[in-house]
Amino acid sequence: MPELPEVETTLRGLAPHLSGQRIAQVIVRNPQLRWPVPEQLPAILRGQTILALRRRAKYLLLACDSGTLILHLGMSGSLRVLPENTPPEKHDHFDLVFSNGTLMRLRDPRRFGAVLWHTGDIALHPLLTRLGPEPLNDEFDSGHLYHATRRRSAPIKLVIMDSHVVVGVGNIYANEALFRAGIRPQLAAGKLSLARSGKLVQSIRETLTESIALGGSTLRDFVHSDGKPGYFQQHYWVYGRTGEPCRQCGNTIKQIKQGQRSSFYCPSCQK
């Protein structure tokens, strides 16, 4: 499911096909996503050029002539570039059709994704203003995490998944990063030492960076792909491995529930 590495991979796959393209037509087959796709959007976007693409948290931002198109993949969304006459399938809700004969198509079976439009400074959009730092930027460091966790009784796993603390850490990578850092998911965040904050920051960075690198290998198939772009198999240390032996020490991986989500950890490697 789209976590930050998948979104970053999608961005890198889309960028060469979309930047500089003129939008000839916008097709909204089902506007009922997480929020309704703005009714005026097709009229607004027609004739505009995509100037640049970037990512903030798990939002894809397409800068156009008069504003920014905001895309979110939710839990099940995917984007791909196709020839413009490609027939849509059941969950294909939104197309940007370009004047070069291609289109960008959003498929989202569970419809928790979003297509929104913002004029003016994109950093001021309500969804973006209160976000914490990007996990791969320098401002996300041991001091930041240490300060963000002081006097917090919530489990550390929930705090690193809090987008006000740091963006882009979803359930899979939260579990993997905590294993890598040797920290139990249920540790009260306020009890994390400065040194362990640094270790966790580094672990989050490495976990995401390795996953993005893995995703890069799928870029070749981005256009005309039948598979899900940016969705790749990988070798998890703990995620989904309940009852299996720890790859590091051989003890049994445990599963618990935190904030209605599954957490996985090795009771001997993580303290």
Added chain:
DNA sequence: AATCTTTCCTGCCGGC
């Protein structure tokens, strides 16, 4: 029927 995925929102609680 339960589970999984993201993230915003509601409501309760305690502190000042």
Added chain:
DNA sequence: TGCCGGCAGGAAAGAT
């Protein structure tokens, strides 16, 4: 008393 932040729980759709 009112406001604030922290936190738990709930909600959305569909495949399995």
